[in-house]
Amino acid sequence: MQVHKGETLDEVVRLLDQYKDRGKLIAGGTDLIIAMRNKKINIDALIDISTIAELQGVRDAGEYISIGAATTFTQLMESPLLEENLDGLKKASRQVGSPQIRNKGTIGGNIANGSPAADSVPPLLCLDSQLILMSTRGERSISLKDYYEKDMKIEEDEIIREIQFKKPKFNQVLTFSKLGLRKALAISRLSIAILLELDGDKVKTIRVASGSLGRYPLREYRVEEFLIGKEIREEVIDEAVLVLKEAMDERLKGRPTLPYKRRAVEWAFKDAIEEGVKRLKGVEAW
Amino acid sequence: MVKIDLLVNGKKHSLEVEEDMRLIDLLREKLGLTGVKEGCSEGECGACTVIMDGEVVNSCLVMAFQAHESNIITIEGLDEEGSLHPLQQAFIDAGAVQCGYCTPGMILSAKALLDKNPNPTEEEIREGISGNLCRCTGYNKIVEAINRAKGV
Numbered sequence: 001m002q003v004h005k006g007e008t009l010d011e012v013v014r015l016l017d018q019y020k021d022r023g024k025l026i027a028g029g030t031d032l033i034i035a036m037r038n039k040k041i042n043i044d045a046l047i048d049i050s051t052i053a054e055l056q057g058v059r060d061a062g063e064y065i066s067i068g069a070a071t072t073f074t075q076l077m078e079s080p081l082l083e084e085n086l087d088g089l090k091k092a093s094r095q096v097g098s099p100q101i102r103n104k105g106t107i108g109g110n111i112a113n114g115s116p117a118a119d120s121v122p123p124l125l126c127l128d129s130q131l132i133l134m135s136t137r138g139e140r141s142i143s144l145k146d147y148y149e150k151d152m153k154i155e156e157d158e159i160i161r162e163i164q165f166k167k168p169k170f171n172q173v174l175t176f177s178k179l180g181l182r183k184a185l186a187i188s189r190l191s192i193a194i195l196l197e198l199d200g201d202k203v204k205t206i207r208v209a210s211g212s213l214g215r216y217p218l219r220e221y222r223v224e225e226f227l228i229g230k231e232i233r234e235e236v237i238d239e240a241v242l243v244l245k246e247a248m249d250e251r252l253k254g255r256p257t258l259p260y261k262r263r264a265v266e267w268a269f270k271d272a273i274e275e276g277v278k279r280l281k282g283v284e285a286w
Numbered sequence: 287m288v289k290i291d292l293l294v295n296g297k298k299h300s301l302e303v304e305e306d307m308r309l310i311d312l313l314r315e316k317l318g319l320t321g322v323k324e325g326c327s328e329g330e331c332g333a334c335t336v337i338m339d340g341e342v343v344n345s346c347l348v349m350a351f352q353a354h355e356s357n358i359i360t361i362e363g364l365d366e367e368g369s370l371h372p373l374q375q376a377f378i379d380a381g382a383v384q385c386g387y388c389t390p391g392m393i394l395s396a397k398a399l400l401d402k403n404p405n406p407t408e409e410e411i412r413e414g415i416s417g418n419l420c421r422c423t424g425y426n427k428i429v430e431a432i433n434r435a436k437g438v
Contacts, residue, residue, distance in 0.1 A: 003288055003305045003351045030347050033308065034328045046305070048352045074341065098417025099395065101329055103341040104348065 002045040009054045009134065012047055012159060017136040019045045021156040026050070027070045028104035030097070031113050055108070055161065058082060065167055066132075069108025069160040073120070074099070076107065086167075087279075088174035088193055088272075089123040095178050096120070108160045111144070114152040114216065121148075121217040122193035123176050125209035127165035134161045148216040172197040172205060173279045177272040179264050190261055192268040196276035201231045208244075208269075213261065214251050222247050223269075234286045237273055241266050290354040294319070295363025303350040310334045310345040312353070313360060321361035321390045325419075332418035335391030336360050342398045342417070361390035364397065373397055373435045380431035384422035392418045396432045405436055 006012040016023055022044040026032050029050075035041050049055055055070035058079040065081060076082060076093040083090075096102050096110075096119050110118040111131065121144070129144040135158045144163070147154070154160070168174060178191040190212040197205035206227050208220040226243045230236050245262050252258045278284055287302040294317060303312055313319045313336065325333035327346050334345040337359040364371040373393050376382075383389050392415055399406055399414035406414065411432050412425070420428060 001305045003349070005351060005354050026349065026352070028347075029349060029352065030329055030344075033347050033349065036306070037327070046349070046351075048349070050352055051355075097329070098332065099398075099414060100332060100335060100342050100344045100347075100417040103338075104343050 001043065003048070004045065005048045006052055009052060009159075009161065012049055012052065013134055013136050013157075015045070015047050016157045016159060019047075023047055025112070025159060027106040027109045028072065028101075030101050030105045031109065031115075049159070050104075050106075061164070063166055064164050067107055067163045069111075069162055070106045071108075073097075073102035073105050073107070076120075077102065085170065085173045088126070088176040088195075089120065092119045092123050092176045092178070092191070092193065095176075095180070107163060111147070111163070112152075112154075112160055114148075116214065116216050117191075117212045118217060119178060119191060119211065122191055122209035122211045123174055124163060124165065125217060125219055126174055126193045126195040126207040127168065128207075129163050129165040131160050132162045132164060133158045135159070145219060148218065152216065168195060169197065171280070173276050175272045175275040175279070177268040177275070178211075179268050190264055190268055192265070192272045194269075194272045194276055196273070196280065198232065198277070198280050201233075203227045203230055203232055210244075210265075213248055213265065220244055220247060232273075232277060237270060240273075241269055244269060288351050290351055292353050292355065293357040295359060305351065307350040308346055309336070309338075309343075309348040309350050309353050309358075312350040313345060313358070319360045319362050323387055323390060325387070330419070331388075332391045332395065333388055335394045335418060337394055337398050340398070340401070342395050344417075359394070359397075361393060364393070371397070373400070373432070376431040376435035377428070380427050380434055382423060382427040382431035388418055388420040388422075392420065392428055396428075396435070400432070400436055406432075408433070 004015055024043045026046050026048050027050045049070050055068040057068050057071055058081045059066040060081055073093040073096045077090055107120050110120045124144055130141045131147055132141050133154055174195045176193045179189045193209045195207040206224050208223045210220055211217045223240050223244045227240050289302055291300050310322055313322045323333035325331035329344045329347045335342050336345045339357050373396050395415045395418050411429050
């Protein structure tokens, strides 16, 4: 095996073009090194992107926020650009693994790895994020949602360069709730992210995304359709939970974890929505 | 083999390492720094914790070649002119060491925490060491030790 410590993005893209699917990118390495040691991966070259400055950091791009793919979860947690209405993304980052994992693990790795339990992905789905991909052939963007729906395939010579999303409006909030089996180092049993905007007591905008409730993190459109325009009351939320459970029943039919997840999702969904209402109104939801 | 330069405990090293070597293997086997412990080998236990460029990392989850031009601190780098680091002394004084296997990683996590936040709350201390498992102490003595060491 050859190893390359990439110094610039151009160099990495050329190496990817040279090795194609025989080369693999390594950033935080927190999943990849374990897979390599378990002999689940057989490659000719490992290309390190963990210290490439162009791939790091959260950037204010006017209407958009841009996050370099090799930005670590610690950097996300510490970014002043992810305050207030973007707090849900920060909260999700804070709940990844442990300090050691957050110092190394990256947002791009969380996406490229394709885990259904990737903590950072549900908030990014609520933000309608785009992935900016790069190769020697140029750059293109795809929506994060399409990336997951198309089996997480990007071309073998492409790198995820950055994740971009439009800043939410000042009267929209992003929240996140995760159920893990213990406080630290827990793989998500399930997670829910919600982007919410109210008009008085009525739901004006809502986007709901879940982690670990399917083969990959996904948007819960049926719940969104159910809630849009409705008055936000406890009974309405109870009905929304039923809609979410129905969607889960179809997706997770026959899975031994379904009965557990059906009950647990209720807590996560209500927690995320109550936090949103509380932050928008400044008082407890109900 | 690939050539790398790095700083370990303040000392410069230029070494040839195997492509598939991890940082933990480099530190233990090439440099003899056996205070770096291997526990789970998958980033759960934190026994192999070292400080890399000011931040704690699991050295079992870093490839040696990735550490090129980095600055690494292991437990062996903590003593100050032959005397124990205040955190090491506090661990002894508080009885925070039992079998000792988690101790190097635990102390390095505590050091990285105190370097960033010299006066952490108990919750911040527990968060700071949440990536280090200890199966002996029940953590209370460890938290007490870090509390004693803060501000020293």
